[in-house]
Amino acid sequence: MNIFGKTIKIFLIDGEPNGRLTCELSNWTGKAFKIPRNKIKISANRPELENTGVYILFGKSSDDKDLAYIGEGEEIYKRIVQQVSGKDFWNDAIVFVSKDENLNKAHIKYLENRLYEIAKKVNRYNLNNSNIPTKSSISESDQAEMEEFIENIKLLTNTLGYKIFEELIHENQTIEEQISNTFYIRAARGADAQGQVTNEGFVVLKNSEISDSVTSSLNQSIINFRQRLINEGKIISNNNKLIFTEDYLFSSPSTAAAIVMGRSANGLTEWKLSDGRILKSVEI
Known part of the structure; x- marks a missing residue:
């Protein structure tokens, strides 16, 4: 295009x-x-x-x-x-x-x-x-x-600064664009998520599954953030799994990874392409 x-x-x-x-x-x-x-x-x-x-x-x-x-x-x-x-x-x-x-x-x-x-x-x-x-x-x-x-x-x-009509993820992406910019986390406690890098931050895609619990060492602010997403219906329980109900924009891949994995995480190394390359290697 x-x-x-x-x-x-x-x-x-x-x-x-x-x-x-x-x-x-x-x-x-x-x-x-x-x-x-x-x-x-x-x-x-x-x-x-x-x-x-x-x-x-x-x-x-x-x-x-x-x-x-x-x-x-x-x-x-x-x-x-x-x-x-x-x-x-x-x-x-x-x-x-x-x-x-x-x-x-x-x-x-x-x-x-x-x-x-x-x-x-x-x-x-x-x-x-x-x-x-x-x-x-x-x-x-x-x-x-x-x-x-x-x-x-x-x-x-x-x-003019108002993103009221701006999609988080553009629907007209080609197959090649989707493959080259879709990252995955598959981890313990049920985490199975997909996300994409955008001009605004990191978007976790709809239907991504997050861990069913959090570690005791996870920062309280992340725990509170996760609970707010659940309270607002952004994340719901479905068939004993916690899933995102919509595409959701995070300010950084690390915050997204922590929410998904239920533990502290470096998003630059946790998010990986389907071929195994980490986000950090793609960005540099």
């Missing part, structure tokens, strides 16, 4: 990195705005925000979990102003409009539904939407254009 570079133009409207900004992608008719909640009021004079578009609100829940709301509006600024009084969890809004004003109501309803579906599947953020957005019926050609629009939304949202 050929990977081509892309040019993204970011303009700091207020001249500061934490203020308002616009984000544009070369050869794309769309445009993104990132607007902090406390800058919504002074954004009324932005003509682009009078257009039809979709938006995402980002913040934290009461238990400090990442939380987002995905919505749409025919006059996007007015809709976001309503959300200032309607929802208090969010601190930043990212708005997507079309520079050629080519998005209609059916388009943005389609975009809203698809973005919701993708965010729900990726499962990095809890969603504040009380209902699943209705998916509009559009022509095959319009659908193709909107799917391309969505890919650019995903790219810019990730570039």
